[in-house]
Amino acid sequence: MRWRMLAWISLAQLGALSLWFSATAVLPSLHTPWMSGAARAWISMAVTLGFVAGTVTSACLTLADYVGARRLFVVSAVGGALVNAVLLLTIDSLPLVLAVRVLTGVAMAGTYPPGMKLAASWFATNRGLAVGSLVGALTVGSALPHLINYLGGLAWRPVIVTTSIAALGAALVMATRVQDGPHVVARASFNPKSVGQLLRSRGVVLANLGYFGHMWELYAMWAWIGFYLLAAFSAAGLPSAPRWGALATAAVIATGAAGSLLAGVVADRIGRTTTTMLAMIGSGSCALLVGFAFGRPGLLVVVALVWGLTIVADSAQFSAAVTELAPPDYVGTALSLQTSVGFLLTLVSTWFVPQMADVWGWRWAFAFLAPGPLLGTLAMWTLRRLPESVSLAGGRR
DSSP states (O other): OOHHHHHHHHHHHHHHTTTTTTTTTGGGOOOOTTTHHHHHHHHHHHHHHHHHHHHHHHHTHHHHHOOOHHHHHHHHHHEEEEEEHHHHHHOOHHHHHHHHHHHHHHHTTTTHHHHEEEEHTTSSSSSSHHHHHHHHHHHHHHHHHHHHHHHHTOOHHHHHHHHHHHHHHHHHHHHOOOOOSSSOOOOOOOOOHHHHHHHHHHHHHHHHHHHHHHHHHHHHHHHHHHHHHHHHHHHTOTTTHHHHHHHHEHHHHHHHHHHHHHHHHHHHHOOOOHHHHHHHOOOHHHHHHHHGGGTTHHHHHHHOOOHHHHHTTHHHHHHHHHHSSGGGGGGHHHHHHHHHHHHHHHHHHHHHHHHHHHHHOGGTGGGTTHHHHHHHHHOOOHHHTSSSGGGGGGOOO
C-alpha cells in the first residue's frame, strides 16, 4: 500500500511542479516588446518570490499541519493551474506576467512541502528513498516545460496549456487516490510557537544550513542552464542551436530524477550526511568545471548531465532529515520553514548569474555558485558529529 501511495503522491507532485518553469522555458524563443535581460531575471525570480511568501505564511500559520496536507495540496494545485493559464491572455504585459508568476509561486508553496509530508507519512523506514522519489518527480516536472517546448517547435502556448492541465490532473490524483499515512500526524492544533521550537533545534538548524548551501546552487542552475547551453551551442556554430538547447536542458534537469532516487537508496543505507556531502562535492565541482567545457558541445553536455544528476540528488535527504529531527506534530511546518528560507536564497543567486554573464560572459557565469555546496558540506559534517544525528536514517548518519 505505501509504495502505491508514494507513486500517486509522486505523480501529483510531478504535475503540480511543472508550473515552476512554464514561463522560463519559453523565454529564449519569446519575442515581446518588454523582453530584456532584466525582464528575464525578474520572471525567473517572480515565482520564487511567490513561493517564499507562500511558504513563510504556511509556516507561520502551520497550514500544512493544521489544515491538512492533502486538502492544502488540492486547493493550491487548482489555483496554480488557473493562474498559470492566465498567461495566455497577459503575455504582452510584463507587470501582469510578473503578477501571474508570483501567484503561481504562492500556489506551489501549498503543494511542495505538503507533498513531502505525505510521502514521509507512509515511511518510517526507507524514508530517504520515499522523499527522493518525490523530489525526482519534482525534477521531471521542472524539466517537462523544456521538453514540451522542444516537441512543440518552440511555440510557447502549448507549454502553458499543457502545464496547467498537468496541475489540474495533480489535484485530481491527490483528491481521489492519496490517503494520509500512519507515521506523521495528519493534522495538528494551531501553534505558532512551534516555529520558535524548530529554530532552537540544533539538528534541524544544521540540516537546514546544509539545505541552504544546496539551494544557493540548484535553482540558479536550473533557471539559467538553458541560456548557458544556448550560448555555448551558438558560439560553437551548432545548427538549430535553440532546439538542441531546449532538448539538452530538459535532459540535464530530468537527469536529477535518477540522482534523487539513487541518493535516496544510498542515504537509507550509508547515511544522510554522507550522501549529502558527496552530492554537494560533486555538484560544486561541476559548477567550477563546466566553464572549461564551454567551447566543446559534446563535453559540455556530459559535464552538464553529471551536474544535473548531482545537483538535486541531496535535496530530498535534507527534507528527510528534517522529518526525522523535527517534532512529529509539526513536520509540515518544519518543511515549510526550510523551503521558505532556502528558496529566498535562490533569489540572490538567480539574480546574480546573468549579472556574472554580463561581466565574465556565459562561460564563467556559474563559477560563483560553488561556495554554496562547500558551506553546505561543512554544515552536514558538523551535524554528523552531534548526538542528534543518530535520529537520521535509523542511526545511519
